[in-house]
Amino acid sequence: MASAANANLNAVRETMDVLLEISRLLNTGLDMESLSICVRLCEQGINPEALSAVIKELRKASESLKASENSTN
Amino acid sequence: SSSITELLGALCDCSLSGVSWKRRALGGVSREGFRRALKKRAYGALLSKLFQDGTKGSASGPSATANTPPRNKVLMICFDLRVAGCREEAERLEEQLERLSEGASSGLKEVDAVLELLVQLAGSAPPPPTSF
Numbered sequence: 001m002a003s004a005a006n007a008n009l010n011a012v013r014e015t016m017d018v019l020l021e022i023s024r025l026l027n028t029g030l031d032m033e034s035l036s037i038c039v040r041l042c043e044q045g046i047n048p049e050a051l052s053a054v055i056k057e058l059r060k061a062s063e064s065l066k067a068s069e070n071s072t073n
Numbered sequence: 074s075s076s077i078t079e080l081l082g083a084l085c086d087c088s089l090s091g092v093s094w095k096r097r098a099l100g101g102v103s104r105e106g107f108r109r110a111l112k113k114r115a116y117g118a119l120l121s122k123l124f125q126d127g128t129k130g131s132a133s134g135p136s137a138t139a140n141t142p143p144r145n146k147v148l149m150i151c152f153d154l155r156v157a158g159c160r161e162e163a164e165r166l167e168e169q170l171e172r173l174s175e176g177a178s179s180g181l182k183e184v185d186a187v188l189e190l191l192v193q194l195a196g197s198a199p200p201p202p203t204s205f
Contacts, residue, residue, distance in 0.1 A: 009180070010180075011178060011179060012179075014180075015174060015179040015181055018169050019188075021165075023191050025162055025165055026150065026194070027195065027196050027197070028191055028195060028196075029198025029199070030194065031087075034084060034087045037080050037083050038084070041077065041080050042183040042186040042190060043182055043183050044076075044080070046077065046119075047122065048186045048189040048190035049122060049189070050118070050119050050122035050123055051190055052190055052193035052194050053118045053121075053122045054081070054115045054118045054119050054122075055084070056194075056197060057114050057115060058084065058114070058115055059088060059197075061088070061111055061114055062089060062111070066091070066092060
C-alpha cells in the first residue's frame, strides 16, 4: 500500500518536472509554485482556457501595480 | 485537497510577490485591499470565459485548432520553432513531450488540461533581460 503511494508520488514529481521544463521552453512565465497551483486547479476541473485568462488578468493587475510603484520612486 | 477558492487565492498571492507593501501602506493601498481586488478580477476573468464558452460556436464558429489535442499543438509549436531557426529548443520540447506520461502513469488525472494551459500561455512572459 505504502509502496504504491510512493510510486504515485514519484510519478507526480517526475511529471511536474517535465511540465515545468515544457513551461520554461514555451516561455509561459509560470514558476514551480504557480504551476503546481494551476495543476491542482486543472485537477479540480477548471477549464484551462479560462485559467489562462485568469493568469493573464492577474499579471496585468500586478504589472500595473508595480509600474505605479516605479513611477512614485 | 484545497478548494478552488483557496487555490485562486494562492494564485493571487503568487502574482503579488515582489511588491513592496511598506511604502504602499503609507499611500493607502493595503495588501489585503489589493488582494481582494485581484480576486475580484480573477473571478471576473474566469466567469466571463466560462460564459463565452457556453455561447461559443454561434457567430464566429470554433477556431481551426479548437479540437486539436494539446500534444499536437505542442508539436505544431515545435514546427514553428524549427522554421524560426530554434532547432535546439524544438528538439528539447519534443524530448520533454515524449517523457510526459499519459493517463494514470503520470500520477495526475488532467495532464492534457495542464498541457493545454501551457499552450495557451506560450510566449506570454516577457523575454528574460539580456545581460551585458
